Amino acid sequence: MIKRTLYFGNPAYLSTENRQLLIRLPDKCGSGNAVTKSIPIEDIGVVVLDNRQITITQAALESLSENASAVIVCDSTHHPVSLQLPLDGNTLQSERFAAQIKASLPLKKQLWQQTIQCKIRNQAMVLSSIRNCETGNMIAWSSQVKSGDSDNLEARAAAYYWRNMFPSVPDFTRDRYGCSPNNLLNYGYAILRAVVARALVVNGLLPTLGIHHHNRYNAY
Incomplete structure (x- = not known):
């Protein structure tokens, strides 16, 4: 199965619950209701964080690492500056x-x-x-x-x-x-x-x- 690549270029709050990556996006219409989506973490291969107003929880990072997902962090010029990979990704x-x-x-x-x-x-x-x-x-x-x-x-x-x-x-x-x-x-x-x-x-x-x-x- 081809894993999904998720790109975040706008403010977002990322957390996890029941092996799902919860994505909370700010309300752009002023109604006060944030938009929340969820994606199975097992389907995620790469996560790109390209906005300084993104918050991601430790639990979400841990779950992504356990799934061997790569997490890329970009700087203010939108260039990747770090890559997180699991230290232990295989039994052998x-x-x-x-x-x-x-x-x-x-x-x-x-x-x-x-x-x-x-x-x-x-x-x-x-x-x-x-x-x-x-x-x-x-x-x-x-x-x-x-x-x-x-x-x-x-x-x-x-x-x-x-x-x-x-x-x-x-x-x-x-x-x-x-x-x-x-x-x-x-x-x-x-x-x-x-x-x-x-x-x-x-x-x-x-x-x-x-x-x-x-x-x-x-x-x-």
């Missing part, structure tokens, strides 16, 4: 942590090869369906990816992808601190990263231990 967690730590370099390179092959194929599918671009070259590149992507076909495919994805933005390059729409892509990336991190934790894996990219200052 310690065993799988150990397996991650012991993973051999050849295994990591093979996993990275599979990851890049899939990434390039997905990029080709998006360009073909949205921009009606020629993607035969990308399909060919995906089949040529070697163990560890030693030829860096990921970068070649990415350059072609971004150049064609935003034709209205001259010389667009994907840069975390670059011009728009990089800021929107950063936001979307943060949400997707939370979804992936949640899936890893639920399956007893540690998001901190990657298979290729690594940075001492990046917890994921």
Whole structure:
């Protein structure tokens, strides 16, 4: 089952009762009656808190953690600044942590090869369906990816992808601190990263231990 993503961009009071997330929204009509909704916590995968007037109870946070739901907090500029994940998300967690730590370099390179092959194929599918671009070259590149992507076909495919994805933005390059729409892509990336991190934790894996990219200052 695909878990739901809940986004809160307006003031709200979040609590829990009977395994339901209770959402109390302020009355905008002046009648004095707040609007209250409820959603089963077991259906929630990600919660995005993007307003400084949101209140969430400790009990709600605890229930979300027990469900392995990811909770994202945004700052005043609407950028995600924190991600809450459960510390204990799987009964075999310690065993799988150990397996991650012991993973051999050849295994990591093979996993990275599979990851890049899939990434390039997905990029080709998006360009073909949205921009009606020629993607035969990308399909060919995906089949040529070697163990560890030693030829860096990921970068070649990415350059072609971004150049064609935003034709209205001259010389667009994907840069975390670059011009728009990089800021929107950063936001979307943060949400997707939370979804992936949640899936890893639920399956007893540690998001901190990657298979290729690594940075001492990046917890994921």
